[in-house]
Amino acid sequence: MSIQESATARPAGRPRSEKAEKAIIEATLDLIAAGMGVSELTIEAIAAKAGVGKTTIYRRWSNKEDLIVDALATLKAPMPELSGTSVRDDLISLVEAMRKESGEKRGRCVMNIAMSEAxxxxxxxxxxxxxxxxPRREAMRAVIERGVATGELRPDLDVDMGMALISGxxxxxxxxxxxxxxPxxxxxxxxxxxxxxMAP
Amino acid sequence: MSIQESATARPAGRPRSEKAEKAIIEATLDLIAAGMGVSELTIEAIAAKAGVGKTTIYRRWSNKEDLIVDALATLKAPMPELSGTSVRDDLISLVEAMRKESGEKRGRCVMNIAMSEAxxxxxxxxxxxxxxxxPRREAMRAVIERGVATGELRPDLDVDMGMALISGxxxxxxxxxxxxxxPxxxxxxxxxxxxxxMAP
Known part of the structure; x- marks a missing residue:
């Protein structure tokens, strides 16, 4: 029996589990976006919103904090592929990912609420x-350090300050x-x- | 009767009112810092925490939002005096005010919570x-524009981007x-x- 046949024959398999997982993540983010914040959020509320049983959540996440960390992580833009040839191009790719992420209104709202509870x-x-x-911060650091090594950036550059200027x-x-x-x-x-x- | 005599004779005058005002502002900030946020904050809770009657608050602020705006404003560092001679010195004064402000833990915490509700x-x-x-942002803009005019900064400088680099x-x-x-x-x-x- 092929994997595909299995999926058709037993809809209770992976696809349904993935769908439930997505619903749970979305429910968590929706509740935070609605102003619930970390403190008031409960597994009960998430289960109700996602239309799943609490057991379905606990099978995947052993506590609320694990689930919140996973949910927040889905808001980050995927790490861009870096060409590794031009420092300028790679920095633009990294900053462009930040720009796209900031355009997501719900994501920004959720992140603001979560960060306020840091x-x-x-x-x-x-x-x-x-x-x-x-990981994103270290990717930028690596690109800047590469630029210092190749001479694309000043040899005496303060790498932390370079990151502060660009990300800031x-x-x-x-x-x-x-x-x-x-823009x-x-x-x-x-x-x-x-x-x-930052150039020489 | 001089103003001082008046104050001594009638302790219900300005000094007591100023003391109450300070207590009300501090109570508001304490409650936000404790995680109450704008939505849950009530005039009742502030009055209880400050040890004053609700009327004392309403005599000064007609609603909760006015009081919160005033309370948050007290967290900002005073605007520094600018020499108006060196653009570099004036920018350092402005950034130094930001640095001092960020060192205030409670202020940062309150601001985070308040901003998350923006x-x-x-x-x-x-x-x-x-x-x-x-007002702080415009002060920085004015210094940068002065630098462009005096030639201390590049004539083609994008002023917004200059502010973004420094404040960011x-x-x-x-x-x-x-x-x-x-540091x-x-x-x-x-x-x-x-x-x-940014220099020419």
Missing amino acids: DRYPRLMERFLKRAVV AMLWHTKWGPAGAL LDLAQRVVDAALAG | DRYPRLMERFLKRAVV AMLWHTKWGPAGAL LDLAQRVVDAALAG
């Missing part, structure tokens, strides 16, 4: 950072920049503005 | 921005930078890193 749930936030933020300028546009959607060429403009002071 | 209370946030954020790099250090207190020389380093690409 002080109250340090362990949860630490795990989320490790899972979803650190993007963050500023998301939070405080001119109203409306982020399509923003990633390129941010990178070029920052590189003006 | 999507749900757009009018309140708009008033807070207008009252406490816009500072914001990045507050949110994502190396753990621990912000004392951070304002200077941020400004010099940004100016490297």
Whole structure:
């Protein structure tokens, strides 16, 4: 019996489980977006919203915090493929992923609410950072360090400060920049503005 | 009868009123810091925490939102005096005010919680921005525009992007930078890193 036949014959197999998982993740994000926050969120509320039993949730996540970390991680844009040839191009790819992510209204709202609770749930936030933020940050660090090594960037460059200029300028546009959607060429403009002071 | 005599004779005058006002502001901030957020906060809870009657609050603020805007505004560092001579020095003064503000743990916590509700209370946030954020942002814009006019900065500089580099790099250090207190020389380093690409 092929895998496909199996799926047809037993709809209770993986596909249904994946569908339930997606519904649970979406329910979690919807409840946070509706203002429930981490403290008030319960497995009961998530199960009701997702239309599944609590057991279905507990089979996959042993507690609320694990589920929240997984749900928040789905809001991050996928890590872009980096060409590894031009430092400028790779930085633009990384910043462009940030720009696209910021355009997602629900994602931004959920992230704002979750982040506001960082002080109250340090362990949860630490795990989320490790899972979803650190890999992206380290990718940018690696590109900048490569630029210093190849001479595309200043040999005496403060790498942390380079990251602060690029990611910070993007963050500023998301939070405080001119109203409306982020311009399509923003990633390129941010990178070029920052590189003006980072090139040799 | 001099004003001082009046104050001594009638302790119910301005000094007591100022003391009550301070207690009300502090109670509001404490309750937000404790996780109450804008939605759950009530005048009753604030009055109880501050040890005053509700009437004392209503005599000064006609509604909860007015009080919250005033309370949040007290968390901002005072606007620094700018020398008006060197663009670099003035930018450092402005960024140094941001650095000091970020060192205040309770202030940061309250601001995080309040900001996480921005999507749900757009009018309140708009008033807070207008009252406490816009004047600081416009001060930085004026310094950068002066630099372009005097030739201390590039004539073709994108002023918004310059603000994004400087404020963003500072914001990045507050949110994502190396753990621990912000270094004392951070304002200077941020400004010099940004100016490297903004000078002619």
